[in-house]
Amino acid sequence: MNKTVTLLALAGGLALTALVLGLPHVTSQPVHSATPSPSKPPPPLPPPPPPSTSQGSLAMTSRLSHPYITPGSSDVFVTVDITGQEVPGARRSPVNLALIIDRSGSMSGYKLEQAKQAARHLVTLLKDDDRLAIVHYGSDVKSLPGLQATPANRERMIQYIEGIWDEGGTNISAGLLAGQAQVETARSDYRVNRLILISDGQPTEGSTDEGSLKQVVKDIRTRGITVSSIGVGTDFNEDLMQAFAEYGAGSYGFLEDAGKLATLFQKDLQQASTQVARNVELSFELPQGIALGEVLGYRANTAGSTVRVALTDFSAGQTERVVARVVVTGSRVGQAVDVTGLKLAYTDLLKDKTVETASRLSAMVTDQREEVLARQDKDATVYATRARSAQNLQKAAEALKKGRREEAKQFIQQNQQMFQEAASVAGAPAVAADMADQDAAFAEYEKAASADDVNTAVKRSKTQALKSFGRLGSTY
Structure with missing residues (x-):
């Protein structure tokens, strides 16, 4: 193994140790004394944020990994949990769906038969006021136009599914566009409009470059249509399929066995039909002197002091988590430092209006390291460690894919060390x-x-x- 890579990887793991063990990584102005003075009690904690903030169908819970920091520049993690409101006894919303099935040659045999069986199962779950279009693609695209799921039409859908056969290449772009066209014809009549894409391979026909395919999904999303993607087998492009779900504000699933497709179709239908919020955006407003390190695992757009993160559509009970690293500078002991303002904006489907929820997080500066350790948020420490481990896991996967097995294992070993250190804070x-x-x-x-x-x-x-990273409800 390349020794330089090994040393750099170990160095990265050691740099995180202080953070996970309980002391924010200090980059300047070291504390002069770690010995507590018996005559000088620690300053009080700033008022904690409310357990959760909600003004609509989404609740937001936020916390800092270190509500106490030492003087100097420190890395602190902000964690934000967002949860969709449960609606006991509520009747699920009618859905306007297009199921897009890859029938290319690589799907022949078991995979296509299982996809057809799952599609038949999906049809049986529909109610009369739901609408479904069935699209299947190889080199070309064929469709059963969207129909209300009445008993007679459900029988027609099942017969159509029986006639799908394997043929040709993998024209994902044509399948997506055909699905969009079918949903568009009734989009204004439904609150929930969704595409469910299944594929087992790489795009080989139509638009094949990733940029163009992602743009197709982005354009579909601007029309108010959600895109979920399910990869089957081992040959599909997982990064591209994950991007479809992210840009499409839907869900992503990976199945080694096509026999489990019915379960995922059922989950996606349930999620689509219990939506409570869409067009969800979380914003971090950073005060002067606070710098963004990174938002872990999400695409973030920064404009001035505002950092915006687009999130998936939310169903009832669904939780997603966002973890961000910020650089906080504490100067005067006893001073409360404003770390970040948070704003959650979304279209509330229960209230049929735009809702905004806001909160703020602050930290107290102390010269007593014992207070930093004693006041460390255990949950936020674990969440931050998971998000950092996810970065390593992605790197490990890429190294393994490129044949660098020992390097990949090194990243996993770093993660094992990180979680051992987190256990010393939060418990095994x-x-x-x-x-x-x-x-x-x-x-x-x-x-x-x-x-x-x-x-x-x-x-x-x-x-x-x-x-x-925190994509808890949108990853199957």
């Missing part, structure tokens, strides 16, 4: 599942022998990374 049970995930990934990387084994390990790791 808080990270037991995370440690098990890292151990399983390490073992899988060691055993991966064939190309299929490697591809499976890569896709599993990247799916797990999405969840660890």
Whole structure:
């Protein structure tokens, strides 16, 4: 293995140690004394934020990894949980769906049969006021136009599914555009409009470059249509399919076995039909002297002191988490430092209006390191560690894909160390599942022998990374 890569990887792991163990990484103005003075009690904590803030169908809960910081420049993690309101006893909303099935030659046999069986199951779940179009693509595209799911039409849909056969290449762009056209014909009549795309391969016909395909999904989203994507097998482009779900504000799923497609179709229908919010955007307003380090695992747009993160559409009970690293400068001991303002803006589907929810987070400056340790937020520490581990997991997957197995395992070992350190703050049970995930990934990387084994390990790791970043409800 390249020794330089190993040393750099180890250095990166050690740089995180102070943060995870409980002391924000200080880059300037070191504390002069770590010994507490018996005659000088610590300053009081700033008022904690409310457990959750909600003015509509979404609740926002925010916290800092370190509500106490030492003088100087420190890295602090902001974690924000957003949860869709439960609506007990509510009747699910009618949906306008297009199911887009890859029927290219690589889907022949078991995969296509399972896709057809899952599609038939989806039809049985529909209600009379739902609408479904069925699109299947190879080199060309064929469609059953969108129909109300009356008993007679459901029978017609099932018969149409029976007639799908494998043929040709993989023209994903044509399939997406055909699905959009079918949904568009009734879009204004429905509150929920959604495409569900299934593919097992790389795009080989139509638009094949990733930029053009992503733009297709972005354009579909601007029409108020959500896109979910499901990758089957080991040959599809997981980064592209994940991007479809992200840009389309939908969900992403990876299935090694097409036999589980019915379960994912059912989940996606349930999520679509219980939507409570769309056009969701989380903003960080950074005061003077506070700098953004990074938003982990999300695409962020920065304009001046405002950082905006676009999120998925939300269904009832769905939770998504955003973790951001900010650089906070504390100067005067006893001074409360304003870390960030938070604003959550979205279209509330329950109230049928735009809603904004806001809160602020602040930290107290102290020269007593014991207070930094004692007041550290255990949950936020675990969340931050998961998000940082997700970055390593993505790097590990890419290294494994390129044949650099030892480098990939090194990233997993860094994660194991990070979670051990987080356990010293939050307790071993808080990270037991995370440690098990890292151990399983390490073992899988060691055993991966064939190309299929490697591809499976890569896709599993990247799916797990999405969840660890905080995409909890939008990753199947």
